[in-house]
Amino acid sequence: MGVLDGRVACITGGTRGIGLAIARAFIDEGANVVINGRDAAKAAASIDELGAGDAVHFIAGDVKLREDCERIVEGTVEHYGRIDVLVPNAGGGSDYAPVAQMTDEAMQDAMLWNFWHTFWTMRTALNHMIPSEWGRIIAMSSVEGKMGKPAISSYVASKHAINGLCKSAAKEVGTLGITVNAVCPGAIETDVMMAQGPGAAEAMGLTYEGLLQTFAEESAIKRLNEVDDVAAVCVLLASDAGAGITGSMISIDGGTSPY
Amino acid sequence: MGKLDGKVACITGGTRSIGRAMADAFLAEGASVVVNGRDEAKGRACLDEMGAGDRADFYAGDASQQSAVEGLIDFTIERFGQLDICCLNSGGVQMTAPVAQMTDEEWRLEVDWNLNHVFWGMRRSLNHMIPRQSGRIIVTSSVEGKLGKPGISGYVATKHAVNGLVKAAAHEVGTLGITVNAILPGIIETDIVRATGPDSAIAMGLDGYDALIEMFAQESSIKRPNTVEEVAAVAVLLASDAARNMTGCLFPVDGGTMPY
Numbered sequence: 001m002g003v004l005d006g007r008v009a010c011i012t013g014g015t016r017g018i019g020l021a022i023a024r025a026f027i028d029e030g031a032n033v034v035i036n037g038r039d040a041a042k043a044a045a046s047i048d049e050l051g052a053g054d055a056v057h058f059i060a061g062d063v064k065l066r067e068d069c070e071r072i073v074e075g076t077v078e079h080y081g082r083i084d085v086l087v088p089n090a091g092g093g094s095d096y097a098p099v100a101q102m103t104d105e106a107m108q109d110a111m112l113w114n115f116w117h118t119f120w121t122m123r124t125a126l127n128h129m130i131p132s133e134w135g136r137i138i139a140m141s142s143v144e145g146k147m148g149k150p151a152i153s154s155y156v157a158s159k160h161a162i163n164g165l166c167k168s169a170a171k172e173v174g175t176l177g178i179t180v181n182a183v184c185p186g187a188i189e190t191d192v193m194m195a196q197g198p199g200a201a202e203a204m205g206l207t208y209e210g211l212l213q214t215f216a217e218e219s220a221i222k223r224l225n226e227v228d229d230v231a232a233v234c235v236l237l238a239s240d241a242g243a244g245i246t247g248s249m250i251s252i253d254g255g256t257s258p259y
Numbered sequence: 260m261g262k263l264d265g266k267v268a269c270i271t272g273g274t275r276s277i278g279r280a281m282a283d284a285f286l287a288e289g290a291s292v293v294v295n296g297r298d299e300a301k302g303r304a305c306l307d308e309m310g311a312g313d314r315a316d317f318y319a320g321d322a323s324q325q326s327a328v329e330g331l332i333d334f335t336i337e338r339f340g341q342l343d344i345c346c347l348n349s350g351g352v353q354m355t356a357p358v359a360q361m362t363d364e365e366w367r368l369e370v371d372w373n374l375n376h377v378f379w380g381m382r383r384s385l386n387h388m389i390p391r392q393s394g395r396i397i398v399t400s401s402v403e404g405k406l407g408k409p410g411i412s413g414y415v416a417t418k419h420a421v422n423g424l425v426k427a428a429a430h431e432v433g434t435l436g437i438t439v440n441a442i443l444p445g446i447i448e449t450d451i452v453r454a455t456g457p458d459s460a461i462a463m464g465l466d467g468y469d470a471l472i473e474m475f476a477q478e479s480s481i482k483r484p485n486t487v488e489e490v491a492a493v494a495v496l497l498a499s500d501a502a503r504n505m506t507g508c509l510f511p512v513d514g515g516t517m518p519y
Contacts, residue, residue, distance in 0.1 A: 170515040174480025179515075186504075220433025225504050232501035241492035244445075244485040247515030255429040255507030259405075259519055 002030030003239040008083055010034040010076040012063050012121060013090025015046040017190030018140065021227035022087055022234045027052045029235055031085070034076040038062050063090045064112040069120035077128055085238045086125040088118040089140040092192050093155040096203035102153060110154035115161045122169060126178070135178035136238045139166050140230075143186045143253040151203035159184075163249050170247030179246035181237050186225045186253030187215035220255025261289025262499040267342055269293040269335040271322040271380060272349030274305040276449035277399060280487035281346055281494045286311045288495055290344065293335040297321050322349035323372035328379040336387060344498045345384040347377045348399040351414070351451045355462035358412045369413035374420045381428060385437070392436040395498045398425055399490070400441040402513045410462035422509055429507030438506035440497050445485045445513030446475030480515030 009026050013019040014035030023033045023046075032055050037043050043058040050056050059075045061068035076083045091114040095106035118139050129135025144152065145159035163182050170180040187193065189212065201211035216223050229252050236242050237250070251257045268285050272278040273294030282292045282305075291314040296302050302317035309315050318334045320327025336342050350373040354365045377398050388394030403411065404418035422441055429439040446452065453468075460471040476483050490512050496502050497510070511517050 167515075167518070171480045174515055175482050220430040220506050221504055222434050223504075228501065229504040232496060232499070233505075236492060236496050239492070241489060244481065244489035244514050245493075245512050246480050248511045248513075248517075249519070250510060251508045252505055253508075254504050255426070255433055257507075258426070259509065 005030035007031040008080040009085035011087040012036045015043045018227045018230050019089040021231040025231035025235050032080050036072045063117035066120050070124045073124040085136040087138045088121045096152050096200045098151050099153050107154045110158045114158035118162050129178050133177040137180040138237050139182045141182035141184045146257045167247045182249045184251050185230050186256050188225045218256045264289035266290040267339040268344035270346040271295045277487045278348040280491035284491035284495050291339050295331045322376045325379045329383045332383040344395045346397045347380045355410050355459045373417035388437050394437040396439045398441040400443045402445045405517045426507045440508045443511045444490050445516050447485045478516045
């Protein structure tokens with residue numbers, strides 16, 4: 001018997017990295033899970049890897065598009081009949097540069113990818129959760145949702161915005177059996193980090209290895225976090241035991257964030 | 260198979276309320292647990308209720324006293340051969356008063372009970388955990404460790420101090436397989452809140468105990484007090500292998516009360 005037996009979860013960007021680890025943890029606890037990604041081929045490999053049969057379903061979509069965000073959530077309800085847990089997990093940034101050189105396009109890209117996607121999926125999901133008076137929204141923020149590194153202001157600002165969104169929404173639905181939390185992981189060497197890290201490092205005047213080292217050195221554990229660290233906290237927040245935790249920004253960062 | 264199979268925990272103030280819920284949850288996950296409290300009879304009754312046989316024991320002592328806190332840790336190691344999880348959970352106030360009327364005696368008690376107890380327990384535990392390169396320290400702080408209510412300045416100040424202690428210690432032992440975290444519950448109707456709540460309400464100028472509980476509930480998003488089980492679930496997570504990379508964390512269980 002799992003702590004998520006009978007629950008239905010939707011995870012954006014769930015085909016790899018943190019999202020895939022959350023999907024696996026949720027399935028292990030008895031949930032049915034929709035995972036999302038842009039690439040159906042990558043998803044097929046992930047679904048094979050999960051080996052969860054009917055307990056996993058893939059919905060393709062680009063979270064930078066509102067209609068896709070809404071379709072992913074609505075598609076979850078259509079496929080499994082409900083949505084209990086939403087994890088807006090996809091995110092990233094591009095064309096990192098100091099604010100003085102940052103382009104509108106780079107700022108907009110990060111805001112769409114991180115903030116707007118979280119807002120669009122949250123709004124759609126809440127309209128299903130409010131009538132059923134049960135729900136869990138677990139937004140993927142970051143240690144950079146509490147702090148700030150130079151040259152990645154787009155990422156930092158959009159993750160801070162997610163935290164604010166969660167705090168407001170938590171108060172709106174707090175008496176309706178719905179919790180809204182953000183998890184704030186430290187640096188994890190996911191596929192997204194490997195893809196975007198070198199660009200971010202260059203903008204900071206570092207090598208990729210130097211960037212990872214900077215993150216590790218800031219922490220108390222002097223190493224990077226792991227995807228399973230985040231998944232364990234998501235299971236708790238998604239479970240009945242998490243009913244009393246809302247509006248929180250849970251640090252999973254090896255002791256980096258000061259608050 | 261439990262998440263804490265083979266682990267050994269001790270819990271200050273573990274016979275009732277939050278500490279007791281932690282003890283029950285740890286036992287359910289396979290750990291052995293020593294609970295602590297001042298009253299021997301209550302401790303024995305608690306062991307009977309828990310029904311965990313040889314996996315549970317009781318150590319009598321006042322958590323505001325250094326000898327009792329250190330004695331609990333030494334007893335646990337002697338009794339079960341090791342200490343993996345140290346929950347420094349006891350705490351509270353005896354009297355409430357605005358700063359202008361706060362007595363030295365009450366202030367010293369609160370510093371000993373809420374702050375020094377955590378320091379004594381943490382230091383003793385770390386000296387056992389550091390050579391073993393493994394351990395979990397879980398401190399029961401409070402929503403008042405980040406906020407501040409009138410009339411309970413000693414509690415607020417010591418819980419803020421505890422948060423600082425947790426963060427500093429987390430950095431000291433972060434590479435040694437030891438995590439140090441605090442849980443920050445919102446108001447919970449524990450035995451101690453029921454005992455001291457009426458006086459706290461008066462010190463805050465409120466119309467009785469129910470008004471005090473209602474004031475805390477209204478500050479939250481869920482508009483109700485938290486429960487001991489909600490805190491215990493977080494303690495299990497922090498004690499488990501899954502949380503090996505979570506440290507220095509001030510984990511709120513407050514229904515959305517704190518702004519950060």
